[in-house]
């Protein structure tokens with residue numbers, strides 16, 4: 001007999017079924033969603049890693065510029081600088097300073113000197129904002145700025161501009177000082193401080209400077225010349241049939257070119273003992289036979305004289 005209680009029980013059971021069924025479906029749906037989302041995500045992963053992560057802002061390719069190398073500067077002793085005159089600001093000096101600033105500084109310090117140049121974005125500490133006069137490392141006084149430009153604050157990312165002339169550094173400072181009012185006055189004490197530190201009134205020596213590219217070419221050129229000399233000298237030794245020195249050299253060396261290379265790059269020509277020592281220490285690495293087969297004292301003398309002679313003639 002089915003009573004009311006049973007009915008209620010049945011209803012509860014049905015509800016449980018419905019609820020369980022609902023939850024069952026719910027899990028299935030959740031799992032389906034995970035699978036679908038996961039699948040489409042996996043599909044996109046490759047494109048994602050390849051394309052989407054490349055930032056849209058691409059910084060300028062500075063390597064493409066051809067005119068950014070150092071200029072040739074002939075080493076000179078510069079004329080004495082009359083600081084008292086140089087530090088007086090004129091529109092001409094400020095404009096020269098601005099040109100220098102645009103050529104050398106805007107990358108980090110920004111076109112308006114606010115420390116927001118593209119190249120400076122990654123620097124910590126950031127480049128100095130010249131429109132704010134607090135929190136400087138060396139300071140905004142003339143003597144401090146001169147020191148910064150002369151010596152740099154290299155540990156903090158500010159390079160030295162000691163390749164510029166003193167007048168150019170001063171023009172840069174005059175330009176920066178023109179950006180906002182409030183820079184400390186350039187008084188006699190400031191001028192004396194700079195002169196005492198760098199003796200500008202006496203003139204000073206500016207070292208030679210050549211473009212890096214030219215230095216590279218020079219080194220390559222010199223290396224080429226060196227190697228052609230080594231080839232020549234080796235050929236002379238190899239082709240010499242009569243000279244006793246050459247014959248002994250070939251008895252000593254299993255690889256004449258290597259031996260000549262070693263002899264070209266190291267010092268051994270001070271005297272015969274130095275030569276014998278040079279050949280006998282690690283001989284194989286220098287192209288000489290490990291045994292140095294039975295060379296007599298007299299033969300050492302002959303081969304030494306022969307080799308020194310070659311070195312003096314061809315390899316300086």
Ligand code: HEC
Nearest residue numbers: 104105108125126127128136137138139148153156157158
């Ligand atoms: C490679 C980036 C870079 C370039 C280029 C650069 N600077 Fe700086 N400069 C810095 C950084 C970074 C600082 C901050 C250093 C610090 O806070 O100590 C700085 C600081 C300075 C300061 C303030 C120093 C102080 O006392 O706090 C002066 C002045 C200065 N730079 C002048 C120049 C001038 C003039 C040029 C161009 C001739 C120039 N800088 C080019 C990165 C640069």
